[in-house]
Amino acid sequence: xxxxxxxAGEKVKKAMHERKRGKLKxxxxxxxxxxxxxxxxxxxxxxxxxxxxxxxxxxxxxxTKRSSR
Numbered sequence: 001x002x003x004x005x006x007x008a009g010e011k012v013k014k015a016m017h018e019r020k021r022g023k024l025k026x027x028x029x030x031x032x033x034x035x036x037x038x039x040x041x042x043x044x045x046x047x048x049x050x051x052x053x054x055x056x057x058x059x060x061x062x063x064t065k066r067s068s069r
Contacts, residue, residue, distance in 0.1 A: 005053035012043030 018024040
């Protein structure tokens with residue numbers, strides 16, 4: 001059984017394309033991103049927001065994000 005839906009794959013593909021063209025921006029600062037991992041993370045979070053089938057973020061990443069606030 002597939003972990004990610006086709007919709008999620010399309011969102012990631014679009015984010016990677018924008019990164020390659022230099023048009024992918026960070027959410028807070030608005031700076032352009034260059035990292036592949038950041039582009040994938042942005043694509044997956046957009047897919048989650050739109051309701052696509054994407055696994056939950058790992059608990060370790062959620063805990064570090066919460067503790068850094």
